Amino acid sequence: MRTARRTAKSTTTVILTVLSTLLGFLALGGLAPAQAASAAGTGLHISDGRLVEGNGNDFIMRGVNHAHAWYPGETQSLADIKATGANTVRVVLSDGYRWSRNSPEDVAAVIDQCKANRLICVLEVHDTTGYGEDSAAGTLDHAADYWISLKDVLDGQEDYVVIDIGNEPWGNTDPAGWTAPTTAAIQKLRAAGFAHTIMIDAPNWGQDWEGVMRDNAQALYDADSTGNLLFSIHMYSVYDTAQKVTDYLNTFVDAGLPLVIGEFGGPADQYGDPDEDTMMADAEQLGLGWIAWSWSGNTDPVLDLAIDFDPARLSSWGERVFHGADGIAQTSHEATVFGGASDDTEAPTAPGTPTASAVTDTSVSLTWAASSDNVAVAGYDVVRVNGATETTVASSAGTTVTVPGLTAGTAYSFAVYARDAAGNRSARSAAVSVTTDEGSTAPAGGCAVGYDVVGEWQGGFQGEITISNTGTTAIDGWTLGFAFADGQTVTNMWGGTPAQSGGSVTVVPASYTSAIAANGSVTVGFTGSQNGTNTAPAAFTLNGAACTVA
Structure with a gap:
């Protein structure tokens, strides 16, 4: 969760804790490391440092966190998350220590919803967050007892469920103290007969910036009698450079230990600016899973992927x-346990080069030669190509589609991907260039801009700008202009790139915010400096035209 960004309060040695853990494990008669590593798994399990399904196929999580414990009425969210292409959802639960306890019936219903939506379900107890530093937090032992109380619900769900014992179960106070209770909680669940893959979150509010989980990972892994232990790192502002991200992930990969990024954020805040691009790129290169924080309902909405639980209103972070x-659209593959063609590992052939017809000032029809696949082609995704970036503009079950919302007299380049039911995507087709008609009249236009300060602190603040297209044609590319009256300065921005001279600010879009559909909107977030007076800008322009202040 967002409170993972904390500063250090104390640092202690981990040597005595590690020795104590190892001695305690040997006293319990645990397996030797080689035995643990070779233990057979039931359902989702660990093999050779990888999370795999019961059939031995790799399963790489591409998912979203969802705060079910705090928003139990948002039952549509799992279907909405699945519609994004995600293959995993990490569900916030409460063991009753800090928030209202999720009952066995409720947890069973969540699992059923995950399965109905063909999502792997990571269940986590959130009450443990920041133990040792947050006085309201519960213990891992209490969380383990909660899981044991749910054993009748969880038995038989090993193909579909991963148990995350406790969220961020240790703060920054004496993080070495995390190791022994983590080991004890793992062994308590195994002694109770759980065969599921167990996930454990790192100390330091999940970020492990002091390396306690990293340095004790092998001993912890060896202490699990099944060998089905998955380590989870939460990457927020501590991981603000590519080197920090790469070094941490590769430490586990090089050691042959299984790791997932169980939470991460991209937007900057007063603590720093996480390098989400490296997190996602390295995870894809290394074959590691990740689960973004979070779907909706954050008290600090900068981390909402969908605004107000509305899948049609993605934030810039969601985009x-x-x-x-x-x-997720590029890299997620559904778990093979859900059957159908999802055990297919062969991608379709590339579609033929699209041809353009019925070109107007606002749309174009595209047709292409079909792909082939060893099972079946499920559909096609049409992308607009702009240099090295791509934007999906339409999808079709057949080989023809009309792309709407174009700007008159503008050159575009389109290409096509094929995909099968398993989520495999073909190579991209060759691209076709199209220039829309000028049109007989200038397109109708209009814009509105909303400006909100969503957080303030001494010397700084966080703002959000929502740009709405109130016209009847799409906006493709824009420049936003406004001015600060009190000497404020933009220090970082996501969803756009700022330039500032004195109080005057101009913003050009990121690739994923450049197009604004008719009656649609995009959101740009930023952090800034301020000297105690923080008046909102009084006027905004878009491409030189004045906008309504919403």
Whole structure:
């Protein structure tokens, strides 16, 4: 969760804790490391440092966190998350220590909803967050007892469920103290007969910036009698450079230990600016899973992927996670346990080069030669190509589609991907260039801009700008202009790139915010500096035209 960004309060040695853990494990008669590593798994399990399904196929999580414990009425969210292409959802639960306890009936219903939506379900107890530093947090032992109380619900769900014992179960106070209770909780669940893959979150509010989980990972893994232990790192502002991200992930990969990025954020805040691009790119290169925080309902809405639980209102962070480079649309593959053609591992052939017809000032029809696949082609995705970036503009079950919302007299380049039922995507077709008609009249236009300060602190603040297209044709590319009256300065921005001279600010879009559909909107977030007076801009322009202030 967002509170993972904390600063250090104390640092202690981990040597005595590690020795104590190992001695305690040997006293319990645990397996030797080689035995643990070779233990057979039931359902989702660990093999050779990888999370695999019961049939031995790799399963790489591409998912979203969902705060079910706090928003139990948002039952549509799992279907909406699945519609983005995600293959995993990490579900926030409460063991009753800090929030209202999720009953066995409720947890069973969540699992059923995950399965109905063909999502792997990671269940986590959130009450443990920040133990040792947050006085309201519960213990891992209490969380383990909660899981044991749910054993009748969880038995038989090993193909579909991963148990995350406790969210961020240790703060920054004496993080070495995390190791022994983590080991004890793992062994308590195994002694109770759980065969599921167990996920464990790192100390330091999940970010492990002092390396306690990293340095004790092998001992913890060896202490699990099944060998089905998955480590989870939460990457927020501590991981603000590519080197930090790459070094941490590769430490586990090089050691042959299984790791997932169980939470991560991209937007900057007063603590720093996470390098989400490297997180996602490295995870794809290394074959590691990730689960973005979070679907909706954050008290700090900068981390909402969908605004107000509305899948049609993705934030700039949501656009990045779902449609950006190495995002869910590009890299997610459904678990094979759900049957159908999802055990297919062969991608379709590339479609033929599209041809354009019925070109107007606002749309174009495209047709292409069909792909072939060893099972079946499920559909096609049409992308607009702009240099090295791509934007999905339409999808079709057949080989023809009309792309709407274009700007008159503008050159476009379109290409096509094929996909099968398993989520495999073909190579991209060759691209076709199209220039829309000028049209007989200038397209109707109009814009409205909303400006909100969503958080303030001494010397700084966080803002959000929503740009709405109130016209009847799409906006493809824009420049936003406004001015600060009190000496404010933009220090970082996501969803756009700022330039500032004195109080005057101009913003050009990121690739995933450049197109604004008719009656649609995009959101740009930023952090800034301020000296105590923080008056909102009084006027905005878009491409030189004045906008209504919403």
